[in-house]
Amino acid sequence: MATLRAHSLARGRRAALGIGLCGVAASSLLAACGFTLRMPTELPYTRIALVGFARPSPMADAVRLALPASTRVVDAPAQSEVVLQALDDHLDRTVAASTTAGQVREFRLRVVLKFRLTRPDGQALLADTELEQTRDLSYSETAALAKQTEEAMLLREMRADLARQLVRMISVASQNQPPQPPARPASEVPVPTLAPSAAAR
Secondary structure, eight states: OHHHHHHHHHHHHHHHHHHHHHHHHHHHHHHHTTOOOOOOOOOSOSEEEEESOOSSOHHHHHHHHHSOTTOEEESSGGGOSEEEEEEEEEEEEEEEEEOTTOOEEEEEEEEEEEEEEEOTTSOEEEEEEEEEEEEEEEOOGGGHHHHHHHHHHHHHHHHHHHHHHHHHHHHHHHHHSOOOOOOOOGGGSOOOOOOOOTTTO
C-alpha cells in the first residue's frame, strides 16, 4: 500500500512539473514569435472623471476597462486629478454593399469618439481630439442572429481599441505636464497668526 501511494505521489509531481514546463515553453515560444501580453498603459493619475458620455455608454465602459488598476473613475470632476470630457460619442452603421435586388450584403461600422482632457479647474491638457474606427461586416438575412452577435463582438473590439489609444494619449500628455498635487483638506490648511499689537505688548 505504501509503495502504491509513493508511486501515485511521484506521478502527481511529474504531472505538475510537466504542466509547469509546458507553460514556460509556451510563454517562451510566444515571446520568440514576437507575441507579448498586452498590459494596460500606466498613468500618473489615480483619479479621473468621465463626463459627457451617455448613460449607459459602451464607450465609457471600454475606457474604464482600458485604465490601469491604479487609476479609478470618480463621479465628480472636483474629486479628480484629470477630467475626460466626451464631446461626441456615436456609432454610424451604413450599407456598404448590396445586391441588384436591394438585399444588404455588407455593413460599414464607424465608431467615433471626440474628447478633450482637462484639469478640474479647466486647464487644457489635450485639445479637442477625434478618434475613430471603421470596419466592414458581411451580412446575410439567413444568418441574421449570428450576424448580430458578430456585430456586437466587433463593436466591442473597436471601442476597446479606441480606449487603448485614448489612454496612451493621456499618458503622453501627462509626460509634458506633471500631475497636479491633490488638494489639501481644509483642516490641514495653516491658519495665519496675527502679530501681537503694540498695546498688548
